[in-house]
């Protein structure tokens with residue numbers, strides 16, 4: 183079984199590029215060029231250098247001793263929260279800004295939910311002196327105020343998405359419309375492993391540095407490259423794609439994807455796409471998505487803005503369909519408790535998105551000798567308001 | 576009837592000429608109007624279609640509302656949201672249109688995004704279109720290659736013309752490919768924009784319209800996006816066969832209501 187993208191842009195039956203003709207020249211140009219550009223020695227050199235000196239990679243692989251004791255298994259945390267800008271998102275934006283430069287683009291657009299991808303995009307635009315416009319749902323602007331301020335400091339313009347549910351899905355629609363309106367000078371830096379081919383594959387490749395490092399780091403610590411499990415939360419699926427990438431074809435590695443159940447999978451307020459979704463088309467990609475029987479995309483819900491997306495990247499839809507990955511849905515409450523626990527036990531305040539991943543330790547049993555690597559996709563600074571309200575701190 | 580069509584569609588489709596083909600043969604510039612089904616009110620659909628035909632409109636695009644219309648500007652987004660709120664669904668639209676051919680004879684095209692069609696079932700959808708007397712489909716996010724590989728045979732089986740878009744950024748080679756794959760008309764998007772984004776055509780549109788005219792495509796072209804009044808209609812149809820008005824008509828409906836449709840059409844055709 184192949185879990186990577188095929189030459190037509192599909193993961194099994196998922197993927198493709200279902201885009202209006204207006205987007206075709208840009209997407210087609212990117213499709214033709216992305217692998218070639220990524221393979222250029224000068225590209226690789228610049229990418230690696232920036233990841234090292236600017237982002238601070240490699241990010242540590244940390245053995246979480248107290249968490250391991252509590253759950254009687256070996257828990258490792260991949261510290262993407264220690265990256266510059268505080269999440270994994272910057273791995274992708276560094277890659278894509280270098281790509282945009284080589285494609286001759288001068289104006290950058292992006293969508294953002296939690297604001298992490300927006301900040302990571304604004305950051306690389308500042309670094310490269312490029313114009314940056316970030317679309318963000320009006321509701322997310324309100325619940326992620328510190329990140330809005332950060333983007334502004336970094337010189338980006340934050341445009342509110344006022345349509346639909348006013349969250350991530352609508353910000354993505356607005357970014358796509360901007361690209362239709364500005365086809366010549368603009369590159370769209372998509373923030374997750376979603377969108378039309380080649381985006382899911384390109385984003386996955388930029389994020390795959392996560393699993394590349396886990397391999398040699400684990401070899402140093404445990405004497406073996408492969409853990410028993412890798413675990414990551416899934417919004418659109420970029421941190422998970424990067425965490426899983428080099429283990430996809432390693433049969434002995436269990437893959438666990440954690441989705442946001444919101445108030446509960448059956449509550450009507452959820453973002454657990456694998457359970458609630460059905461094959462369809464969202465943002466130019468055939469994948470599992472939450473929709474009405476009539477094919478209207480429904481509004482997801484999660485306490486974490488970064489997981490509040492009604493679809494899932496096509497690679498993950500394929501991993502789900504083939505049974506290669508185990509999918510677990512975690513509620514708001516479970517995630518918040520897990521966030522508090524990680525803070526208390528390990529001195530690390532995680533992003534609420536990432537907290538969803540650790541929360542599985544309460545219910546998913548591992549053996550004492552199992553090595554379980556969790557991707558700690560981001561830090562919790564941006565979520566302090568939510569933590570304060572939830573725990574009445 | 577369907578069974579016969581199923582096996583011998585290629586012969587039959589050359590015998591029974593689609594209403595779109597007939598209309599394109601007429602010696603005049605075609606005025607085509609887009610509206611969102613279920614807007615302003617849920618049950619306005621049939622009345623709007625009849626009024627448009629009675630006032631001399633040549634062809635109608637009936638918009639199937641979608642929650643996430645990527646290629647549409649604020650006007651069509653808002654009408655789609657309202658139509659969905661009003662309760663419009665694919666089945667309901669088919670229900671509303673079931674007797675439309677008793678009163679309307681101009682070409683009718685359904686325009687929408689691919690996901691609702693996919694969920695209805697592509698073959699089921701096409702079959703229903705044929706039963707009703709729909710002549711063609713415009714599905715902007717159904718790409719050419721996927722159409723050819725997976726759906727062309729189904730569309731043809733039910734006598735549906737599929738309309739592709741081109742834009743000022745579409746390369747000549749791609750335009751030729753689209754021309755080859757088309758069997759009706761080509762939807763020429765006037766400028767790099769979502770619907771309803773601009774007023775008036777400038778030099779760049781003139782150049783683009785000229786470039787396409789010089790290509791001598793086998794399919795006639797109908798211009799859409801940014802046509803809002805008689806002036807832009809005339810500019811757009813100087814070389815092209817016709818033009819489609821969408822956002823401007825919806826704005827008009829919002830402000831003036833369905834009974835005033837006569838004034839809108841007169842304003843364009845003056």
Ligand SMILES: Cc1ncc(COP(=O)(O)O)c(C=O)c1O
Pocket residue numbers: 269270295296297298299373374375415416417418419420421422487488489533535536559560561
């Ligand atoms: C810290 C963090 N983790 C996870 C996500 C979810 O995105 P993805 O599934 O693409 O990794 C986000 C999105 O904003 C995020 O900020």
